[in-house]
Amino acid sequence: MRTERKPTRLDRVFARLDREPERPAHIGMPRMSRHRTVLFGATLAFYVAIVWAVLVTSWLVRLDWQVMFFRPYQQWPELHAFVDYYVVLGQRGPTAVMVAAWLGWRSWRQHTLRPLLALGVSLLLLNVTVGAAKYGMGRLGPHYATEIGSNEMWLGGDIFPSGHTANAVVTWGILAYLASTPRARRWLSAVSAVTSLGVGLSTVYIGTHWLSDVVLGWAAGLLILLALPWFEPLIARAEARLFALRDRWRARPGRPAVPAGPVGRPVALRPLTGRADPAPDPVPAGRPSRAPVYLAPGPHTTRAERSPVTPAGSRRPPHPERHPRGTTSATRP
Numbered sequence: 001m002r003t004e005r006k007p008t009r010l011d012r013v014f015a016r017l018d019r020e021p022e023r024p025a026h027i028g029m030p031r032m033s034r035h036r037t038v039l040f041g042a043t044l045a046f047y048v049a050i051v052w053a054v055l056v057t058s059w060l061v062r063l064d065w066q067v068m069f070f071r072p073y074q075q076w077p078e079l080h081a082f083v084d085y086y087v088v089l090g091q092r093g094p095t096a097v098m099v100a101a102w103l104g105w106r107s108w109r110q111h112t113l114r115p116l117l118a119l120g121v122s123l124l125l126l127n128v129t130v131g132a133a134k135y136g137m138g139r140l141g142p143h144y145a146t147e148i149g150s151n152e153m154w155l156g157g158d159i160f161p162s163g164h165t166a167n168a169v170v171t172w173g174i175l176a177y178l179a180s181t182p183r184a185r186r187w188l189s190a191v192s193a194v195t196s197l198g199v200g201l202s203t204v205y206i207g208t209h210w211l212s213d214v215v216l217g218w219a220a221g222l223l224i225l226l227a228l229p230w231f232e233p234l235i236a237r238a239e240a241r242l243f244a245l246r247d248r249w250r251a252r253p254g255r256p257a258v259p260a261g262p263v264g265r266p267v268a269l270r271p272l273t274g275r276a277d278p279a280p281d282p283v284p285a286g287r288p289s290r291a292p293v294y295l296a297p298g299p300h301t302t303r304a305e306r307s308p309v310t311p312a313g314s315r316r317p318p319h320p321e322r323h324p325r326g327t328t329s330a331t332r333p
Contacts, residue, residue, distance in 0.1 A: 029114075029236070030177065032229040040226040047219040054139075054160070054212050057151045064210040065149060068142045072205045083202045090164035090199035095171040096123065103178070113242055115178050117235045118228065122170050125224045125231075130166050133220070134158040142207050162209045162217030168196035169221025177225055196221065 030036075053060040073080055088094055096119075103115035139160035140152040153160075172195050176188035200214035209217075 029232045030229045036226055036229065040223065043219055043222050043226060047216065047223065050212060050216045050219065051137075054151050055153065057149070060212050061151045062149070064212050067204060067211050068145070068207065071207070073207060079205065083205050087164065087199060087202040087206065089195055090168040090203070092167050095167060099171050099174065102175070106178070113239045114235060117238055118178060119174055121231050121235060122174055122224055122228060125227070126166060126170050126221070129224065130161060130163055130220050133161055134163065139213070142210060159209055160213050160216060161220045162200060162203055162213040164203050164209075165196060165200035165214050165217030166221040168199040169218060170224050172196060173221065173225045177228060
């Protein structure tokens with residue numbers, strides 16, 4: 001009785017690396033549920049409250065100055081080298097490349113463009129909303145502050161809210177948003193939250209942002225992730241149009257047709273006609289096979305230095321006792 005081998009953990013890993021035969025049907029698009037709508041409204045109210053607290057120079061601005069005078073980079077100088085590298089996880093270029101590479105593989109494996117389109121929409125919303133807030137309020141950073149205790153608003157700066165923090169929330173949070181299982185979504189949500197929290201605190205440690213900049217950056221990135229389900233119909237229409245454009249490109253008149261048969265089908269060879277090649281001599285069954293002869297390489301000689309060729313065409317000298325092949329000698333001792 002033949003039993004099937006139980007797949008190991010390594011077999012399951014390699015199976016997940018292969019491309020699925022068709023688009024999975026169990027992966028649904030998130031919808032704007034009531035719970036998500038409540039979270040979006042609460043986060044938006046928190047965003048407005050932070051902006052108002054900075055505009056009126058409240059206790060939050062005084063806390064910003066206290067943290068700045070504390071100078072964390074001088075209190076813990078041994079962390080500076082690590083923080084300089086860790087803060088890169090919030091920069092737009094490196095994070096977008098890493099996340100796009102992963103989502104590109106997901107798109108190829110699942111026969112869908114939704115992961116890449118969702119990333120593009122989220123980054124576009126991030127540039128529009130956070131960029132407009134930065135240049136609209138024009139707050140200066142701690143290194144360029146002009147008056148102690150002021151909110152440093154409307155002075156031509158571009159740090160409020162923190163772009164590093166908002167970018168970390170969006171680029172790492174999009175992985176949790178596009179997760180295919182609830183368990184993966186929970187784990188990725190925790191990882192993205194810890195990563196964005198560390199990026200925000202790293203900018204405060206270095207001194208490039210006020211603490212209120214980081215808090216507003218967290219709220220700005222979370223607003224974008226919570227609002228993504230509103231853009232899912234737009235993403236679906238864009239995906240359908242791109243696939244239709246691909247199908248028209250494949251069906252264009254000048255493109256060679258793909259053969260219907262399987263690739264690598266063997267070609268039947270026909271014998272050549274009109275040739276009178278003699279049939280090869282049969283090899284006796286009892287004749288032992290000869291071992292291959294190894295010819296040692298030697299120096300190349302010219303035509304004149306080689307042994308002369310006899311009129312019969314053989315290079316061997318004539319021998320009186322040698323008989324041609326296929327004949328028998330008259331006298332044999």
